[in-house]
Amino acid sequence: MKRARVTAAVVIAVILMTHLPVEGVQTAQSQTGSAASELNYIQDPAEYHAYITALNSPDPWQKGPAMEAFAQQYPQSTMLIDALEQAMVAYNSIHNKDKTAEVLKRILEPMPSDVRDLAVTVALDRVELELGKNPMEHCSDAQIGLHQLPDWAKPEGLTDSNFVKIRKAVSDIFYSTAGLCALEKKDYVAARGFYEKALQLDPTNALVVWQLAIADLEMNPIDVNGLWYCAKAINLVQYQNQKTGAVAVDEMAPYCKKKYEKYHGSLDGWNQLVRAAAKGNAPPSPDPVAKQ
Numbered sequence: 001m002k003r004a005r006v007t008a009a010v011v012i013a014v015i016l017m018t019h020l021p022v023e024g025v026q027t028a029q030s031q032t033g034s035a036a037s038e039l040n041y042i043q044d045p046a047e048y049h050a051y052i053t054a055l056n057s058p059d060p061w062q063k064g065p066a067m068e069a070f071a072q073q074y075p076q077s078t079m080l081i082d083a084l085e086q087a088m089v090a091y092n093s094i095h096n097k098d099k100t101a102e103v104l105k106r107i108l109e110p111m112p113s114d115v116r117d118l119a120v121t122v123a124l125d126r127v128e129l130e131l132g133k134n135p136m137e138h139c140s141d142a143q144i145g146l147h148q149l150p151d152w153a154k155p156e157g158l159t160d161s162n163f164v165k166i167r168k169a170v171s172d173i174f175y176s177t178a179g180l181c182a183l184e185k186k187d188y189v190a191a192r193g194f195y196e197k198a199l200q201l202d203p204t205n206a207l208v209v210w211q212l213a214i215a216d217l218e219m220n221p222i223d224v225n226g227l228w229y230c231a232k233a234i235n236l237v238q239y240q241n242q243k244t245g246a247v248a249v250d251e252m253a254p255y256c257k258k259k260y261e262k263y264h265g266s267l268d269g270w271n272q273l274v275r276a277a278a279k280g281n282a283p284p285s286p287d288p289v290a291k292q
Contacts, residue, residue, distance in 0.1 A: 047074050051083065064090035064099065071106075081107060081165045097124060108166060110155040118145050119170045126177040129184075139181035145174035172201045176208050183215055191215040192223065203281035206236035210252065217259045224263065227273065228283035230256035235278040264289055 042048040050073065054066035067087035071080055084107045091099035101120050108116040122141045149171060154163040179194030195212035198205065210233035216226025234249050234256065261267050273289065 042078065047077060050074070051077070051079050054083070055086065060090040060093045063087070064094075064096075064103075068103065078161070081162050085169070092127065100124070107169065110158040110162070111152070111166060111170070112155075115145075115148065115152060115170065118148075119173050122177050123173045126173070126180060129177075129180060139177070142174045142177040142181060145170070146178060149174070168201050172198055172205075175201070176205070179208070179211060179215070183211055186218070188215045188219045192219075199281075204236060206233055209233040209236060213256070222259065222263065224287055224289055225283045227256070227260050227263065228277055228288035230259065231270075231274040231277035232280075232283075234274055239278075260289070 042051070050070050054063060054070050057063040057066050064087045067083045067090065070077070071083045071087070074080065077083070084103055088100055088103040088107065091103060101124055104120050104123060105116060108119055111119075118141055122145060125141070149167075152167065152170075154160070158166075175194050175198040179191045179198060182188075182191035182194060192212060192215045195208050195215060198208045199212065202208070209229050213226045213229035213233055216223035216229060219226075230252070234252055237249060237252070257267060257270060260270050260273070264270075269289070276288075277283075
């Protein structure tokens with residue numbers, strides 16, 4: 001069973017790294033949240049066109065440089081951080097570790113150097129750890145980052161909006177990595193806490209949702225919310241990559257169904273739970289299974 005969980009995590013990680021842009025942004029029409037709102041504030045038609053053209057580039061080999069070019073041409077754009085995040089994800093998807101680190105440093109450039117360097121190190125180590133290529137000697141860095149979070153003041157000259165984005169990005173790096181490290185140590189209670197914090201920052205992160213499900217369901221007794229997170233992770237992976245999401249679902253579903261059947265006594269209601277989980281970002285209380 002552990003091998004199935006690890007394999008599924010690797011598959012999801014690859015899907016996310018090779019497909020998903022930050023915050024699920026794929027086209028101008030599908031943008032949600034603050035990114036969509038700020039995109040609407042672009043007054044210059046040329047700037048808007050340049051961003052949309054780079055955003056909709058289907059090839060990550062082209063998208064990374066295109067987003068960097070946009071950031072270079074429009075350094076005062078409201079979409080600057082978003083463009084750099086898109087570039088970072090594109091470079092990460094083609095496993096260009098040097099460019100990924102370079103762009104992440106640009107995103108975090110206004111932050112103090114110790115914060116910037118720590119976040120970059122943890123982010124790159126997390127990717128390696130997800131793919132089973134890196135031991136956990138750097139897990140303490142994530143904890144150091146979390147302890148430093150409350151003391152980070154907005155750097156001079158940085159807009160409130162961009163500081164919120166940067167702080168969110170750094171916080172997500174530290175919380176999700178700390179969760180993964182705790183999960184690997186089988187400290188499921190701690191892992192749950194870190195992942196829940198990470199999901200407050202981005203409730204659509206399929207990998208974090210999946211790993212939170214595992215943390216919940218490996219407890220003794222289980223946290224029944226993990227069954228809902230299992231269903232939610234399946235939904236997210238299928239939605240975020242229709243072509244390769246099925247591969248991850250094939251790895252995830254047997255584990256989820258086994259845990260559901262053990263708790264519920266049968267698979268009755270499982271399909272309903274999967275459908276219901278598509279509609280929310282948090283499990284209903286007190287029991288997401290009993291209501292199916």
